[in-house]
Amino acid sequence: MRHGRAFWLFVGPFAIGLLVFVYVPIAWSLLLSFFDARNTVTPTEFVGLRNYVDMLTDAPFLRSLGTFSVFAAFIVPLTFVLALALALLVNQISFMKAFFRSVFFLPTACSYVVASLVWKLSIFNGVRFGLANTVLGWFGAEPIAWTVSTSPPWYWLVLVTLRLWLQLGFYMILFIAGLQRIPQHLYEAAWIDGASRGWQTLRYITLPQLRTTSVAVLLLLLIAAYQAFDEFYNVLGTDRGYPPFARPPLIYLYYTALGSGGQDFGHGSAGAVILTLLIAGVTLLQGRVITR
Amino acid sequence: MRVARYLALSMAAVLFLIPFYLVLRNGLATEQEITAPTWTFWPSEIRWENFAELFSNPAVPMVRSMVNSLVVAVLQTFGQLLLCGLAGYGLARIPYRYANVVLYLVIATLMIPAAVTFVPTFVVVSTLGWVSDLRGLVIPGLFSGFTTFLFRQYFLNFPRELEEAARIDGLGHWGTYWRVVVPNSKGFFAALGVIAFVTSWNQFLWPLVIAQDQDSWTVQVALSTFLTSQSIDVVQLFLAAAVSITPLVVVFVALQRFLVRGVTETGIKD
CATH class of the missing domain: 1.10.3720.10 (MetI-like)
Incomplete structure (x- = not known):
């Protein structure tokens, strides 16, 4: 019994908070998702599965999943390969190692809002004095309206480079930690066996030894891309609202549940439940990787 | 090989630092200077008054x-x-x-x-x-x-x-x-x-x-x-x-x- 009291002394405050701010919201949301709830957070009229049917047949909602897929198809492999490349390069040098590591890691200090500001108003500003257009101008090319042009959809270049800059350093650190766990004697044995120092040791030792790190990084990248919101909102949003294209799931949900067109918590909750179920599988896999 | 590595890292480092450079350049210049049609690499005169203007702007x-x-x-x-x-x-x-x-x-x-x-x-x-x-x-x-x-x-x-x-x-x-x-x-x-x-x-x-x-x-x-x-x-x-x-x-x-x-x-x- 004394153990019970001590246990709750330690765990109680956290457990109550978890209940109130995680479990109650989820339960409430499940409830709301079966009701009509416009501009109110109390359920008004029971509608059964209608909110779910509406969401799953709603073209913009399905398009938002498509937008996520396109974004993930670019950002996940690019970040993975470039972060691994940076980690390998930084890990192989000795002079100025800490300097390079710090430089690549420094963008983590910036928020997505700050990065969006730089990308939207300076690098990819559509006018002639934007950095990208200035560089194009040196080659005699015409300026491009980076964030508003839809054909070709240049905004993908803006959004993908932004996230790359911001997250590469973080994943590089994870890969460096993984590389440092590889026992040195594996390499020595391979060299004695005549393996070349470059490609062969990478292919047969480094990459297989990095398997756990790689799986974790891939899942993390996928989950992070799924939750993309900040840079889309800040780069593409204006005071006249958000354009009809390039709306990833959370942007869509934000405008459904909290947008200026009225707060629709019934549909918003149904959307949140669907998105949670879609991501739960991936995170379950992630949980198994990290708890191992 | 070693040279190539340092070359690649240095180029990447420059790219990574560009956004920080832009924040400082654009924040310490005058608006005319950064919206001019030709690129100015660094404000001709650093405008420290910008700080005072920012912090005293009621908006x-x-x-x-x-x-x-x-x-x-x-x-x-x-x-x-x-x-x-x-x-x-x-x-x-x-x-x-x-x-x-x-x-x-x-x-x-x-x-x-x-x-x-x-x-x-x-x-x-x-x-x-x-x-x-x-x-x-x-x-x-x-x-x-x-x-x-x-x-x-x-x-x-x-x-x-x-x-x-x-x-x-x-x-x-x-x-x-x-x-x-x-x-x-x-x-x-x-x-x-x-x-x-x-x-x-x-x-x-x-x-x-x-x-x-x-x-x-x-x-x-x-x-x-x-x-x-x-x-x-x-x-x-x-x-x-x-x-x-x-x-x-x-x-x-x-x-x-x-x-x-x-x-x-x-x-x-x-």
């Missing part, structure tokens, strides 16, 4: 939003370390019949990324009347199942001999935790604390949802509002961005050791 709540961000980040950092540290220790070390039930409830939350549940959380927090309120900004972010889980894993590997020595000295669980476990885990607490601070300072979606009155804006919400509406001039916007980064640059320079450790410990955290 930009710069001081207020920086203070809000600082209060939120400090409270969330220490609140998380306190609550999740205690809970992690209880789950790791105090035998109790229902400890496993609680542990499963914690682990189950790891499957749900916090950002996906912003609508449900908003519903509950608005019912509590915490919209545009410090409590609404800070409290929902304190109960991180992931941080608690990391603490539990860490305490499972804490040397038992130290705790047993404390027990022999007559300390209970509470005394052992505060006098022996915490002082011997400073590095781990610092690592998770730095990550919590950086995450809190940079978070955007939740403050955007909950801080609806201008008085409760964090610095990210303030920057975003002026960016999307473009209601203040570009130079001030960039200078505001530079100011908003400063606390984290300080953290990076002073505490990088803990930050790197935090990233590798929490690698899993988004």
Whole structure:
């Protein structure tokens, strides 16, 4: 019994908070998702599965999943390969190692809002004095309206480079930690066996030894891309609202549940439940990787 | 080979530093200079007056939003370390019949990324009347199942001999935790604390949802509002961005050791 009291002394405050701010919201949301709830957070009229049917047949909602897929198809492999490349390069040098590591890691200090500001108003500003257009101008090319042009959809270049800059350093650190766990004697044995120092040791030792790190990084990248919101909102949003294209799931949900067109918590909750179920599988896999 | 490596790294480093250069260049120039048709690499004259103009502009709540961000980040950092540290220790070390039930409830939350549940959380927090309120900004972010889980894993590997020595000295669980476990885990607490601070300072979606009155804006919400509406001039916007980064640059320079450790410990955290 004394153990019970001590246990709750330690765990109680956290457990109550978890209940109130995680479990109650989820339960409430499940409830709301079966009701009509416009501009109110109390359920008004029971509608059964209608909110779910509406969401799953709603073209913009399905398009938002498509937008996520396109974004993930670019950002996940690019970040993975470039972060691994940076980690390998930084890990192989000795002079100025800490300097390079710090430089690549420094963008983590910036928020997505700050990065969006730089990308939207300076690098990819559509006018002639934007950095990208200035560089194009040196080659005699015409300026491009980076964030508003839809054909070709240049905004993908803006959004993908932004996230790359911001997250590469973080994943590089994870890969460096993984590389440092590889026992040195594996390499020595391979060299004695005549393996070349470059490609062969990478292919047969480094990459297989990095398997756990790689799986974790891939899942993390996928989950992070799924939750993309900040840079889309800040780069593409204006005071006249958000354009009809390039709306990833959370942007869509934000405008459904909290947008200026009225707060629709019934549909918003149904959307949140669907998105949670879609991501739960991936995170379950992630949980198994990290708890191992 | 060695030369090629340094060449590749140096080119990458230049690319990585360009955005920082742009923030400073655009924030310390005049608007005419940075919107001129030919590129100026550095303002012909650094305009330090821009700082005074930014901080005295009544339309930009710069001081207020920086203070809000600082209060939120400090409270969330220490609140998380306190609550999740205690809970992690209880789950790791105090035998109790229902400890496993609680542990499963914690682990189950790891499957749900916090950002996906912003609508449900908003519903509950608005019912509590915490919209545009410090409590609404800070409290929902304190109960991180992931941080608690990391603490539990860490305490499972804490040397038992130290705790047993404390027990022999007559300390209970509470005394052992505060006098022996915490002082011997400073590095781990610092690592998770730095990550919590950086995450809190940079978070955007939740403050955007909950801080609806201008008085409760964090610095990210303030920057975003002026960016999307473009209601203040570009130079001030960039200078505001530079100011908003400063606390984290300080953290990076002073505490990088803990930050790197935090990233590798929490690698899993988004």
